[in-house]
Amino acid sequence: xxxxxxxxxxxxEPAIAISGLVKLFGDHRALGGVDLTVRRGEKVVICGPSGSxxxxxxxxxxxxxxxxxxxxxxxxxxLTADEGTVQDIRQEVGMVFQHFNLFPHLTALENCMxxxxxxxxxxxxxxxxxxxxxxxxxxxxxxxHKYPSRLSGGQQQRVxxxxxxxxxxxxxxxxxxxxxxxxxxxNEVLGVMEDLATGGVTMLCVTHxxxxxxxVADRCVFMDRGAIVEEGGSxxxxxxxxxERLRGFLAQIL
Ligand code: ADP
Ligand code: MG
Numbered sequence: 001x002x003x004x005x006x007x008x009x010x011x012x013e014p015a016i017a018i019s020g021l022v023k024l025f026g027d028h029r030a031l032g033g034v035d036l037t038v039r040r041g042e043k044v045v046i047c048g049p050s051g052s053x054x055x056x057x058x059x060x061x062x063x064x065x066x067x068x069x070x071x072x073x074x075x076x077x078x079l080t081a082d083e084g085t086v087q088d089i090r091q092e093v094g095m096v097f098q099h100f101n102l103f104p105h106l107t108a109l110e111n112c113m114x115x116x117x118x119x120x121x122x123x124x125x126x127x128x129x130x131x132x133x134x135x136x137x138x139x140x141x142x143x144x145h146k147y148p149s150r151l152s153g154g155q156q157q158r159v160x161x162x163x164x165x166x167x168x169x170x171x172x173x174x175x176x177x178x179x180x181x182x183x184x185x186x187n188e189v190l191g192v193m194e195d196l197a198t199g200g201v202t203m204l205c206v207t208h209x210x211x212x213x214x215x216v217a218d219r220c221v222f223m224d225r226g227a228i229v230e231e232g233g234s235x236x237x238x239x240x241x242x243x244e245r246l247r248g249f250l251a252q253i254l
Contacts, residue, residue: 012039012040013040013076014037014039014040015038015039015040015041015042015074015075015170015171015202016036016037016038016061016072016073016074016171016202016204017037017038017071017072017073018034018035018036018037018057018070018071018072018073019035019070019071020033020034020035020069020071021033021034021035021036021057021060021067021069021070021071021072022068022069022070023053023056023060023065023068023226024068029226030053030056030226031053031057031060031227032225032226032227033069033070033227034057034070034226034227034228035228036057036221036228038202038204039202040075040170040202041200041202042202042203042218042219043197043202043205043216043217043218043219044203044205044217044218044219044220044221045205045206045207045212045213045217045219045220045221045234046058046205046206046220046221046222046223047206047207047208047210047213047220047221047223047249047253048222048223048224048229048249049249052223052225052226053223053225053226053227054175054176054206054223055175055176055206057223058173058175058206059175060079061074061079061093061173061204062089062090062093062095062173063079063085063086063089063090066081067079074089074092074093074171075092075170077089077092087119090119090167091119091120091167091169092169092171093170093171093172093173094164094167094169094171094172094173095164095173095174095175096157096160096161096164096172096173096174096175096177097160097175097177098175098176098179098180099180100148100153100156100157100159100160101160102148102156102160102163103148104147104148104149105147106147107144107146107147108135108140108143108144108145108146108147108148108151108155108159109128109131109132109135109144109145111148111159111163112127112130112131112135112159112162112163112166113127113130113131113166114127114163115163115166115167116130116131116166116167119167120167127166130166131144131162134162134163134165135159135162137162137165137192137195138159138161138162138192139158139188139192140155140158140159140162143155143159152185153180153181153182153185154182154185154186154188154189157177157178157181157185157189158188158192160177161177161192161196165196169201170202171201171204172196172201172202172203172204172205173204173205174193174203174204174205174207175206176207176208177189177193177205177207178190178207178209179207186209190209190211190212193205193212193216194212194215203216205217208253210238210253210254213234213238214234214238217234218233219231219232219233219234220232220234220238222237222241222243222245222246222249224245224249229243229246230243230245230246238250238254
């Protein structure tokens, strides 16, 4: 077993506590009773075949889906349909999607300035300062005044990461952030994510980038057919998978 990183506080309340989570789409059970606890500061990678429920799980944590059963508690806040609770949870959680979803009519800087002004009450000048600091963090200060269409896919995704950081979330959720990118751009995005991982932020990341998972993840989780089939430290997960299904999955992607 690897020793726990200093940033993990075992005594504290978990960052994310999910129990018995059920999500239905019509009569299809996308999530069939998922239990997952993520400690504060922990970095967790989720992998699994297409359609296994990874995105649905991530979306539920950020209150983008209505739950059909079970509980989600984020930094001590229980997710309910109450609009105030949803807003409270979104203050804690930043999300980065596969498709960057930047506003095309706003520059990189303006994309990053929007949420702090709308949701955190920052002035335009304060938001601009904060946005520039986070664009610097993803090495894009020199591209701040460009529109998304003038940026590469890797740059757009780094803007999306900076935009999430501008809410100063304590939890970052990533849903396949590199899978829509041309191969030569994958590493610049993974590099930024690795830098972020050295801080105290809690990270839950859906990715099939196994090099990243080995370097960064405290724990890897394998999902199949709406359930967590196996989880473990990245070394035993990749080198000694217990279940036939994880062995089969790894054989396909490695
Ligand atoms: P993954 O991210 O692991 O590929 P998803 O969470 O996107 O899987 O999807 C899990 C299952 O739920 C799939 O069978 C998918 O078709 C279904 N699903 C996801 N979102 C919707 C939706 N909005 N409406 C209907 N079915 C959905
Ligand atoms: Mg998905």
